[in-house]
Amino acid sequence: MxxxxxxxxxxxxxxxxxxxxxxxxxxxxACLQKGALPREHTRALVIACSDSRVDPALLFGFDLGEVFTIRNVANLVPPYETDSTTSHGVSAAIEYAVRALEVEAIIIFGHSNCGGINALLHMDEHGGGDFIGHWLSMASDIRREVDGVPGLSHEARIELAEKRSIMRSLENLRTFPWIREREERGLLRLHGWYFTIDTFHLEGYNSGSGEFESIFTE
Ligand SMILES: [Zn+2]
Missing domain, CATH: 1.20.5 (Single alpha-helices involved in coiled-coils or other helix-helix interfaces)
Incomplete structure (x- = not known):
């Protein structure tokens, strides 16, 4: 209601x-003072879902000027591409954050009960709309990956797809040459976080173990 x-x-x-x-x-x-440059204050880029329950500023207590935020359906990052006939809104915002603001961290912030991921897994049944289906199609192989895992419950299937989408966005970030270069030089760190809404829990992707692990302590 x-x-x-x-x-x-x-x-x-x-x-x-x-x-x-x-x-x-x-x-x-300081960031609000006349002539202030956001580059001097903004240290992180968060790429989150547009879902109204997962606002990074509210959840992480950011103050004005602290975080550059990109939000879209299912917190997806497209791979780097130079096709100039397409509008690359997400890539343009990433470029600004990394090359102009010189953020020191990028956090892909996914979440449970994601309508975008649910749509990705059920697109045949519900159609793709005018734009949503095409947008989500960049992650369509995640659906095939998840469908290839036997014995998953409905909830486990969705959670796995939500987490795989975070991993995919991290992989796609590394296709941007100036992100890969900054990461290799230790100037930029990439993180994948997963927020479970109903239990208010937070996990982070550990690239060493290949698993999402709790990064929250009360
Ligand atoms: Zn979502």
């Missing part, structure tokens, strides 16, 4: 902005 009507949503936004203005205007945050 939706909590607010459209009019109540915009009123809530105005009230929220008023509160933020009161909080930040006098805060003296």
């Amino acid at each position: 939706r909590a607010e009507s459209p009019a109540e949503i915009t009123e809530k936004m105005r009230a929220g902005f008023r509160a933020a203005r009161g909080r930040y205007l006098e805060s003296g945050l």
Whole structure:
């Protein structure tokens, strides 16, 4: 059930902005000062799903100016490609974060109960829409991978696909030559994190073990 009507949503936004203005205007945050350069303050890029429950700023307590965020359906990163006839919105944002802001970390932030991954696994039944099917098709082989694992429950199948999509996005990040080069020089670290919404738990991908492991301690 939706909590607010459209009019109540915009009123809530105005009230929220008023509160933020009161909080930040006098805060003296360096990144808000006239002439401030975001490059001096922004140290991380988070690539998250557009799902309303997984807002990185809210979940990780980032302040204004601290994190550059890309959000899309299923937190996917396309592979590096130079086809100039296609608009590469995600790649352009990644390029800005890495080459202009010079972030020191990129976190792929996936989550449980992801509608995008669920759509990826069931596209034949529900169709791909005007755009969603094509967007998700970059990860279509994940569906084949998951379908090749015997004995998975419905929930386990979705979780495996959600985690494989994080791993795929990490692999695709490394197809960008200036990301690979910065990682090799120790200037940039790549992370894959998985948020389980119902238990509010956080796991990180360990490339050594090839597993997702808890990175959360109370
Ligand atoms: Zn999602």
